[in-house]
Amino acid sequence: MPRPGFIAQPGPVQSPRLVAVEGRGRAFRMRLPAGLTLLEATRQGFAAEGFASGTLNLGPLALEPFAYVMPALSRDGKNAAFYSETFRPSGISRLEQGALTFGRRDGAPFFHCHALWREADGRLTGGHILPEETTLAEDVTVEAFGISGACFEGNPDPETNFKLFGPVPDGPASPMTGSRALALRVRPNQCFHAALENFCREQGLARAVIHGGVGSLIGSSFEGGLETEPFATEVFITRGIVAPGPDGALIAEIDVGLVDYNGGMAEGRLKRGANPVLMTFELIVAEA
DSSP, X not given: OXXXXXXXXXXXXXXXXXXXXXEEEEEEXXXXXXXXBHHHHHHXXXXXXXXXXXXXXXXXXXXXXXXXXXXXXXXXXXXXXXXXXXXXXXXXXXXEEEEEEEEEETTEEEEEEEEEEEOTTSOEEEEEEOGGGOBBSSOXXXXXXXXXXXXXXXXXXXXXXXXXXXXXXXXXXXXXXXXXXXXXXXXXXXXXXXXXXXXXXXXXXXXXXXXXXXXXXXXXXXXTSOEEOSSOEEEEEEEEEEEEOXXXXXXXXXXXXXXXXXXXXXXXXXXTTOOBEEEEEEEEEEEO
């Protein structure tokens, strides 16, 4: 069955369709020590650099104990899609790649993280990592980007009937922090590429780098012809830029990994103009 191009959400359409808060940010390498929860290690890592929010691009790391959920169909019709039961695999699970957005929810540190990993029995899978139940089994250093003047915060979203991360102002952005950076949330049923390209053009960003990137798409379409037909997905960005194409117009190049609600996984470069957002997508766009 071909994937749909639009998924109706349970609540009223919200505006604006792309939420953005400007700040300043910089990239750095963050050490995550074994024995701490992934949430606490991330909090400490950002705090040590003077940040309350930011993103991580994750490579290999070891997790035990570890808990996650996968995308699933809605059980009661209150959401366009939902989450599976919670999985808690035994032994060390080894994350291969993923992305994490760090901020706050209900007044406490929180993160939103999608990834692909291999469990101790050799099974490769992926999904949405639960912050409070996941601990680092080995020391690791990851690529981070911290932002000041903006923070990702979890708040109720009437359109999707979820509590979702989105950017909010968070005090003045220190001019010493780094370059211009904007925290974004893209709302449902928008072409992901067009939303980012139009935003960068409107903001006067001639060239931008995407940091982090966690969300969902309505299935997926990749360059080269690969398609993910199941509509409910958990997606993360592995590399993203927005830069002038041959004719000078801005073009977004976005590489992702994902898992769908049937457990299918895919990786590659998204086909431009063919990937609408399902529930949400949050990321940081930084001036290059």
